[in-house]
Amino acid sequence: xFSEVFDKYEWGRVKQDIYSKxxxxxxxxxxxxxxxxxxxxxxxxxxxxxxxxEMARLSQQVTQKRFGKVxxxxxxxxxxxECQNICTYCGFSYENRIARRTLSAGELLTEVSAxxxxxxxxxxLVSGEANQTVGVDxxxxxxxxxxxxxxxxxxxxxxxxxxxxxxxxxxxxxxVLVYQETYHREDYRLHHPRGRKSNFGYRLETPDRLGKAxxxxxxxxxxxxxxxxRTDSWFTGLHLRYLENRYWRTRYSISFPRLRPHxxxxxxxxxxxxxxxxxxxxxxxxxxxxxxxxxxxxxxxVELSLSTRESPxxxxxxxxxxxxxxxxxxxxxxxxxxxxxxxLEQFEIHDHRSPAEIAAMIRRQGYDAVWKDWDTVLQMx
Amino acid sequence: MMLTIAxxxxxxxxxxxxxxxxxxxxxxxxxxxSGSELVTVALRRVDARxxxxxxxxxxxxxxxxxxxxxLLPNTSGVRNSREAVFAAELAREALGTNWLKxxxxxxxxxxxxxxxxxxxxxxxxxxxGFVVLPYIHADPVLCKRLEEVGVAAVMPLGSPIxxxxxLKTADFLEIIIAQSRVPVVVDAGIGAPSDAARAMEMGxxxxxxxxxxxxxxxxxxxxxxxxxxxxSGRMAFxxxxxxxxxxxxxxxxxxxxxx
Numbered sequence: 193x194f195s196e197v198f199d200k201y202e203w204g205r206v207k208q209d210i211y212s213k214x215x216x217x218x219x220x221x222x223x224x225x226x227x228x229x230x231x232x233x234x235x236x237x238x239x240x241x242x243x244x245x246e247m248a249r250l251s252q253q254v255t256q257k258r259f260g261k262v263x264x265x266x267x268x269x270x271x272x273x274e275c276q277n278i279c280t281y282c283g284f285s286y287e288n289r290i291a292r293r294t295l296s297a298g299e300l301l302t303e304v305s306a307x308x309x310x311x312x313x314x315x316x317l318v319s320g321e322a323n324q325t326v327g328v329d330x331x332x333x334x335x336x337x338x339x340x341x342x343x344x345x346x347x348x349x350x351x352x353x354x355x356x357x358x359x360x361x362x363x364x365x366x367x368v369l370v371y372q373e374t375y376h377r378e379d380y381r382l383h384h385p386r387g388r389k390s391n392f393g394y395r396l397e398t399p400d401r402l403g404k405a406x407x408x409x410x411x412x413x414x415x416x417x418x419x420x421x422r423t424d425s426w427f428t429g430l431h432l433r434y435l436e437n438r439y440w441r442t443r444y445s446i447s448f449p450r451l452r453p454h455x456x457x458x459x460x461x462x463x464x465x466x467x468x469x470x471x472x473x474x475x476x477x478x479x480x481x482x483x484x485x486x487x488x489x490x491x492x493x494v495e496l497s498l499s500t501r502e503s504p505x506x507x508x509x510x511x512x513x514x515x516x517x518x519x520x521x522x523x524x525x526x527x528x529x530x531x532x533x534x535x536l537e538q539f540e541i542h543d544h545r546s547p548a549e550i551a552a553m554i555r556r557q558g559y560d561a562v563w564k565d566w567d568t569v570l571q572m573x
Numbered sequence: 574m575m576l577t578i579a580x581x582x583x584x585x586x587x588x589x590x591x592x593x594x595x596x597x598x599x600x601x602x603x604x605x606x607s608g609s610e611l612v613t614v615a616l617r618r619v620d621a622r623x624x625x626x627x628x629x630x631x632x633x634x635x636x637x638x639x640x641x642x643x644l645l646p647n648t649s650g651v652r653n654s655r656e657a658v659f660a661a662e663l664a665r666e667a668l669g670t671n672w673l674k675x676x677x678x679x680x681x682x683x684x685x686x687x688x689x690x691x692x693x694x695x696x697x698x699x700x701x702g703f704v705v706l707p708y709i710h711a712d713p714v715l716c717k718r719l720e721e722v723g724v725a726a727v728m729p730l731g732s733p734i735x736x737x738x739x740l741k742t743a744d745f746l747e748i749i750i751a752q753s754r755v756p757v758v759v760d761a762g763i764g765a766p767s768d769a770a771r772a773m774e775m776g777x778x779x780x781x782x783x784x785x786x787x788x789x790x791x792x793x794x795x796x797x798x799x800x801x802x803x804x805s806g807r808m809a810f811x812x813x814x815x816x817x818x819x820x821x822x823x824x825x826x827x828x829x830x831x832x
Contacts, residue, residue: 256593256788257735257736257737257784257788258735259593260592260593260594260595260784260787260788261593261594261595261596261787261788262592262593262594262595313620343617343620409681436682440679440680440682441652441679441680441681442681443681443682493681493682493683555596558595558596559595560594560595560596560597562618564617564618564619564620565615565617565618566617566650567616567617567621567650569621569659569660569663570616570617570650570651570656570660571656572655572656572659
């Protein structure tokens with residue numbers, strides 16, 4: 193299990209390593225055909241900042257070689273905002289006094305129709321953690337409702353047991369995203385004081401359980417802003433390498449959601465997710481580009497995904513820098529596409545353009561926007 | 574000069590892939606410039622169900638509708654022989670061809686083909702009436718085993734898919750070409766027209782190129798360059814290359830006493 197590897201590393205030591213890298217370490221990393229986790233430290237370090245253009249050039253090159261001039265499109269479908277966890281940064285946190293809703297089968301179909309209208313074939317099902325009402329039985333029913341309408345099904349829900357993942361795979365599940373939020377154990381406790389999510393170890397070993405269940409693809413990541421992003425992202429790289437070598441039939445993706453500083457009282461009330469806490473660490477656009485390129489230079493095969501949390505200008509520019517998939521037209525509230533458009537969102541969307549507009553933007557850059565790159569028929573059990 | 578595989582005869586010995594292009598219109602133009610008559614299509618990329626019942630035409634397939642282009646569906650995405658057979662049946666039904674590029678790479682990182690599963694699937698698919706072209710390592714024994722179960726051609730790799738590293742497996746490709754009784758199509762890793770020409774000079778019956786065309790700065794021009802390279806390499810093979818001399822030798826010191 194990954195915890196055995198993880199326990200060998202001490203956060204402070206790793207952080208110190210990263211911050212003591214030199215320009216020569218960065219140059220060595222850039223000059224190598226294949227890079228290791230020490231190189232990742234250099235590429236994540238502050239001294240790599242002046243090398244950003246070269247990192248971007250290499251990142252573009254290897255991404256095009258591996259993935260082509262192609263961006264895949266997907267959309268989240270929120271099933272429920274019920275949640276028993278307290279997460280200090282999340283709009284669905286247990287303590288937030290918001291109307292809770294879990295979509296019925298009928299409502300789910302209404303949402304499916306609205307999403308299909310936009311042209312989507314890849315859908316990501318999302319929920320909070322409420323095991324009594326939105327547990328595995330609910331997910332099975334939801335997958336059965338959704339499956340006939342899409343080519344590719346992903347989920348971003350609470351961590352489950354291996355047998356539960358196997359069951360969901362029999363119902364068409366292809367990909368599971370489970371973000372560690374932070375690899376800093378103490379900070380994790382601070383931000384997840386209550387609910388099943390407070391169990392750091394169980395979450396940390398979720399990718400192992402997914403790997404053992406034979407999941408087709410899994411997504412890793414940390415919530416940027418909770419802790420030093422360079423150190424957290426290095427641990428993501430460590431986790432990725434561990435998983436790739438152990439569960440070699442599985443495909444991997446990484447996301448890098450950023451917390452934004454809150455804009456004012458009204459925003460806090462409307463969107464507690466974006467302003468509920470002030471990020472401990474702020475990450476600039478330049479730094480996010482550095483992170484994207486660093487991941488790509490570590491791993492030519494990993495998929496890199498960017499959500500609508502980011503601004504239109506930023507998203508337009510990173511299409512060519514290493515990103516391989518994007519969401520568009522997203523609503524982060526259950527029922528947000530058709531059933532109940534006005535309900536409260538989990539996090540604030542910064543890119544409100546329609547999927548068609550995003551596809552056109554991608555094409556203008558000489559890339560193809562791909563709606564379908566899988567088929568559930570390939571998942572015969 | 575013509576190449577025959579199963580029931581089809583090809584003027585062009587350049588087969589092409591349809592992935593990774595920045596736009597479908599550019600892909601179409603590049604395929605036409607390549608002169609290719611056989612193009613691979615990933616089942617995962619096409620909406621086979623919609624295509625089959627004619628409700629709406631798949632975008633990708635729309636750009637491949639030319640009398641000269643034959644489709645070669647591939648099973649990319651499957652992880653074992655059972656899934657491959659299922660996907661093949663679906664491809665045959667949806668795309669109306671019994672030709673199949675059998676690809677089983679359970680490892681999504683390096684996309685290395687699983688020879689064990691490929692052999693099992695090939696045997697079953699041949700029995701089911703498919704024209705099977707398996708993608709495999711440059712493994713001479715595996716090629717013979719596949720030949721024995723009745724595949725129409727073998728498609729050994731030059732280097733990992735999409736790597737553009739060229740013919741890293743050249744020594745093994747030579748053995749495969751020397752002993753194969755079915756056409757040998759060098760697939761994967763061909764990064765430059767010179768790689769393609771070299772494979773053809775070695776006696777490969779055809780090559781399959783995708784990434785090197787799709788990801789180049791000018792895919793249409795690159796496709797034309799590959800067309801010329803493949804033609805040139807094949808001509809050189811047919812004309813028999815002069816042997817390579819390791820040193821210049823004017824006299825015959827070992828046999829001069831016989832004069």
